[in-house]
Amino acid sequence: MTDDIVEQIKQNVIQGRMDEEDEGFEGGMVGQPGVKELVQQALDEGMDPRLIVIEGLTEAMKIVGGKFEAKDYFIPDMLASAETVGAAMDILAPHLARSGMTPKGKVMMATVKGDLHDIGKNIVCIILKGAGYEVKDLGADVTPEQIVARVREERPDFLGLSALLTTTMRAMKETIHSLAEAGLRDKVKVIIGGAPTSAEFATEIGADGYGEDAFDAVRVVEQLQQKG
């Protein structure tokens, strides 16, 4: 029974089904419980919320990531799946805190100054949460000064910066420079991402890593964490 419900949660994330009203990517699933109902049911049955995160949501998003890389899934599909994970995490968050599941680390995320594009950054936040990280989302159009202040206050392990415009990429460099000026550069690992950025650009501006997409961002964070 326990395994059944985790498997159902996993399959429903893969199908991007938030609740019983959703059809699912393959269609014809209206009326069957979706991720929200299944997660609540699992909790009501006394299931360990960590199991739901690790074996249900995280495993599902690995499969979704594989489908995205294989071009079986496109951005709207990935977004629908990622949103079900976000909704599941909202239900699970208070239970996880109680169950003593410690986050793997704290990641602060922001779309940089002058840039309003936040869809990709929001996906990265959701996938990082699904992978077990505590995520502080500062939003979009966040200035270097605001970022420095929040890093100083909250001491995240990682700072993730997103930019979608060639004109705002330079704000990433400014932000890293401001962190250094504030004496905080060696206190936080900085990873960057967003369509106009690249691994070469990350190296050029002194970032610690570059994530091509949300799953790659998790991989880079995990790698940096292992390196210590």
Ligand code: B1M
């Ligand atoms: Co604008 N926009 N936009 N836009 N917009 C682009 C980016 C553009 C490529 C369209 C085009 O001309 N073909 C172009 C940029 C050109 C350039 O600089 N090279 C552009 C432009 C020019 C503009 C305006 C200047 C238009 C204008 O007003 N004249 C203006 C700028 C506003 C501003 O930011 N100051 C503008 C405005 C907007 C909207 C507000 C209308 C809207 C944004 C809504 C929002 O985000 N809330 C919008 C949108 C939606 C787009 C497109 C159509 C889609 C972007 C998107 O959400 N993609 C885009 C064209 C396109 O990409 N086809 C375009 C989906 C998203 C899931 O992907 O964000 O790449 P992405 O995120 C990915 C990866 O990049 C990566 O993971 C994500 C998930 O896989 N990733 C990270 C992202 N951040 C990461 C961080 C990481 C790691 C990975 O680690 C920290």
